[in-house]
Amino acid sequence: MDFADALLVSIVTASTPLLLAAIGELxxxxxxxxxxxVEGMMIMGAVCAFATSLTTGNPYLGILAGILGGAAMSLLFxxxxxxxxxxxxxxxxxxxxxxxxxxxxxxxxxxGTPGVKLPTLDIPVLSDLPVVGDALFNQDILFYxxxxxxxxxxxxxxxxxxxxxxxxxxxxHNSAHALGYNVNRVRLYSVLFGGVCSGxxxxxxxxxxxxxxxxxxxxxxxxxxxxxxxxxxxxxxxxIAGAYLFGAVLILQFHAQGAGWEVPSQLLSALPYLATIxxxxxxxxxxxxxxxxxxxxxxxSFVPDR
Amino acid sequence: MxxxxxxxxxxxxxxxxxxxxxxxxDLVVQxxxxxxxxxxxxxxxxxxxxxxxxxxxxxxxxxVWKGKEVRLKDPAEARKLGIGxxxxxxxxxxxxxxxxxxxxxxxxxxxxAELSRRIEQVSAEYGLPLKANSLVADLSVGERQRIxxxxxxxxxxxxxxxxxxxxxxxxxxxxxxxxTLLRLAGEGRSILYISHRLExxxxxxxxxxxxxxxxxVAHCTPSEETASSLASLMVGSSVKSVQRDKVDFTxxxxxxxxxxxxxxxxxxxxxxxxGISLDLKGGEVVAIAGVAGNGQSELFDAISGERATAPDAxxxxxxxxxxxSITVRRKLGAAFVPEERLSHAVVPSLRLSENxxxxxxxxxxxxxxxxxxxxxxxxxxxxxxxxxxxxxxxKGEPDPHAGSLSGGNLQKxxxxxxxDRSPSVLIVSQPTWGVDAGAAALIRQALIDLAREGSAVxxxxxxxxxxxxxxxxxxxxxxxxxxxxKPVEDMSLEKIGLLMGGVHGDDGSxxxxxxxxxxxxxxxGGSNAA
Ligand SMILES: Nc1ncnc2c1ncn2[C@@H]1O[C@H](COP(=O)(O)OP(=O)(O)OP(=O)(O)O)[C@@H](O)[C@H]1O
Ligand SMILES: [Mg+2]
Numbered sequence: 121m122d123f124a125d126a127l128l129v130s131i132v133t134a135s136t137p138l139l140l141a142a143i144g145e146l147x148x149x150x151x152x153x154x155x156x157x158v159e160g161m162m163i164m165g166a167v168c169a170f171a172t173s174l175t176t177g178n179p180y181l182g183i184l185a186g187i188l189g190g191a192a193m194s195l196l197f198x199x200x201x202x203x204x205x206x207x208x209x210x211x212x213x214x215x216x217x218x219x220x221x222x223x224x225x226x227x228x229x230x231x232g233t234p235g236v237k238l239p240t241l242d243i244p245v246l247s248d249l250p251v252v253g254d255a256l257f258n259q260d261i262l263f264y265x266x267x268x269x270x271x272x273x274x275x276x277x278x279x280x281x282x283x284x285x286x287x288x289x290x291x292x293h294n295s296a297h298a299l300g301y302n303v304n305r306v307r308l309y310s311v312l313f314g315g316v317c318s319g320x321x322x323x324x325x326x327x328x329x330x331x332x333x334x335x336x337x338x339x340x341x342x343x344x345x346x347x348x349x350x351x352x353x354x355x356x357x358x359x360i361a362g363a364y365l366f367g368a369v370l371i372l373q374f375h376a377q378g379a380g381w382e383v384p385s386q387l388l389s390a391l392p393y394l395a396t397i398x399x400x401x402x403x404x405x406x407x408x409x410x411x412x413x414x415x416x417x418x419x420x421s422f423v424p425d426r
Numbered sequence: 427m428x429x430x431x432x433x434x435x436x437x438x439x440x441x442x443x444x445x446x447x448x449x450x451x452d453l454v455v456q457x458x459x460x461x462x463x464x465x466x467x468x469x470x471x472x473x474x475x476x477x478x479x480x481x482x483x484x485x486x487x488x489x490v491w492k493g494k495e496v497r498l499k500d501p502a503e504a505r506k507l508g509i510g511x512x513x514x515x516x517x518x519x520x521x522x523x524x525x526x527x528x529x530x531x532x533x534x535x536x537x538x539a540e541l542s543r544r545i546e547q548v549s550a551e552y553g554l555p556l557k558a559n560s561l562v563a564d565l566s567v568g569e570r571q572r573i574x575x576x577x578x579x580x581x582x583x584x585x586x587x588x589x590x591x592x593x594x595x596x597x598x599x600x601x602x603x604x605x606t607l608l609r610l611a612g613e614g615r616s617i618l619y620i621s622h623r624l625e626x627x628x629x630x631x632x633x634x635x636x637x638x639x640x641x642x643v644a645h646c647t648p649s650e651e652t653a654s655s656l657a658s659l660m661v662g663s664s665v666k667s668v669q670r671d672k673v674d675f676t677x678x679x680x681x682x683x684x685x686x687x688x689x690x691x692x693x694x695x696x697x698x699x700x701g702i703s704l705d706l707k708g709g710e711v712v713a714i715a716g717v718a719g720n721g722q723s724e725l726f727d728a729i730s731g732e733r734a735t736a737p738d739a740x741x742x743x744x745x746x747x748x749x750x751s752i753t754v755r756r757k758l759g760a761a762f763v764p765e766e767r768l769s770h771a772v773v774p775s776l777r778l779s780e781n782x783x784x785x786x787x788x789x790x791x792x793x794x795x796x797x798x799x800x801x802x803x804x805x806x807x808x809x810x811x812x813x814x815x816x817x818x819x820x821k822g823e824p825d826p827h828a829g830s831l832s833g834g835n836l837q838k839x840x841x842x843x844x845x846d847r848s849p850s851v852l853i854v855s856q857p858t859w860g861v862d863a864g865a866a867a868l869i870r871q872a873l874i875d876l877a878r879e880g881s882a883v884x885x886x887x888x889x890x891x892x893x894x895x896x897x898x899x900x901x902x903x904x905x906x907x908x909x910x911x912k913p914v915e916d917m918s919l920e921k922i923g924l925l926m927g928g929v930h931g932d933d934g935s936x937x938x939x940x941x942x943x944x945x946x947x948x949x950x951g952g953s954n955a956a
Contacts, residue, residue, distance in 0.1 A: 281534050288519050288530050295517035298481055299531050300502030411563050412521045424500065426483045 190319020
């Protein structure tokens, strides 16, 4: 494996968790819910996946546990924001803090213990391709799931009936209700989907990326995923480009430090957010794009007027 | 009638805080009838039909559907029973296409491409042509109204509730809608019809229920009444007519000038404005007629500053403002009333006094802000109060949230808010959308009075009766171009119809003969105010 190969593999590894969490949050936001608790759901996924795979010795059971961890957190969020109509912003922030603290408690005994690594699935022939072979076709199952999820979400949102309803609920919940749709039920499902994706993303971190449990190991990736959704202007395909761009920046950060570059690493860590701001400016300059893709009811609770 | 009623509402009562919006109202709808629900603005019509559609819960009362008592916990249940509704304030999705909006209201299993074809075909048959792939955000309220209606009809409901479906349609469109409604009633469907246009009620409705201040006051057969007897049943007194004197404008100063205004289309289905020129003189009311979707919203956006144009294309008070913000234009004395009152003209969740501030914070003298930072609430409150008094706004509390006003009362507020400023130039789109006969006369008179005090007033409207009632000059907008504004004496319904379909009348969506055949009906439609 030469340097280019290795670099590409490391970029893909850094990007996959971002992609997983972002594609989930994209669905959540399209339904009009802003869940700022991605970081918390992610880290709960990470710790559940790590602990389970270590105890059972089976990384796939670990993935399942990661999914359940993320989903449980998202159900808590749904209960508070959809059931009790709590403020989505505050609840999301609380969820992030809760996840970080709670996962630290669960993971206390696992600190420093090497985990079970998720095996890679070598796709014959294709994985022998030069440069991209290893990065794209000799990967673990979560990488393939991430890519498939983008296909799936893109189909779901723009080709399926469910997606139409989901987008309608995010665009104007009053109209959706008037047409007879159960706004909060649609939102519950999409929040749950977001939790599952965040859980997968966390599982990837602790089973593939580090293969260790470290407290606070998400290190702000949940926030990058949130920024990524906006950067992608709520379009599934753009999350791939964004995830790889942001992933590359993360990797560049390490290499820059290693190579003794003058660029302060703080600036590089800030890059994804800067890029998001620039993207936001471009989106809002183009009225049609902003109108069509930004869910108008984002962050607003729905209580039918009775 | 001996047949069992389709729907029976008994003792429906709805209380909003201290306000009784519906007070023990009874309503019986027979199969196959077109039943009018009448009443002045704020009488409680929309509240009643929202209860019948399950989107509001009655405080008391029961609903009987085909002989069985039903409890409608949400609109989904009403739709399952076969009740369809055209809302007064639309329930559309702006960022979606027409076909997506309609698909959402129909059962699953439709292919989008097929549905698109069907929509274009059916909507043309109904005389409410729609392009399936245009984005709702790009459409005018008239076109949105068409979507609402077509969507409701495609659902194939047993009971069709229509809350003011014709208030933004042209007479030709309304005429074709009536044909469709009569046909549907002939098939045994029932229609509950709300309108402030009493002539059309007289023509198509079999029975009428009249509400006043939330109470049922009368049942009648509209065809046996006159428009004015209906109006007095509703209001309890008769309606004043609009007074207009003739004025010579040759020496009047030009207060606003549009000079070869071009504006590119904002999207694939939006309209491009091409070389629009118009002089507005102090003292006159100029009206722009046209079928919805021919560039009216774009023109409004360009004049108000929501979209920038070449600097010299819009001149207000001798200053080029084509690329200037709306506040700059307002400071020069201009005021603007957009057509979408609920989503564009006000913030529904803010109080009336706060909504006053939204359009007048920059232009008011003396300022509404302390040191340009703190809001003078007493001042905005007083202005809100004054508007409510002058424009007879009926409300449940002194300073309600804008969203809780009835449609017509909200309309009076958005127009009143700008007229109250005594602007030197007033641009108003659909000034009397959904207001009752009395209030329409009030608003029209206020527009004429404002002009006669020296201001220039530009009215963009689909309502030809209104235009003939108040305009000194009339121009017609068609596919983004504006005809020369001609004095009202030189205009006729036929001429306007011709201009609406393009000068050559080739592929205009309006067929000209129907304009002529409807001329009488259209004239009659407005006589409720006369
Ligand atoms: N959500 C609400 N909260 C408080 N008051 C309300 C609410 N909705 C309606 N009202 C009040 O109830 C009364 C009746 O309103 P409604 O919308 O039924 O009138 P309407 O007959 O449809 O009038 P219009 O012809 O103007 O549409 C009004 O005084 C209005 O202010
Ligand atoms: Mg109403």
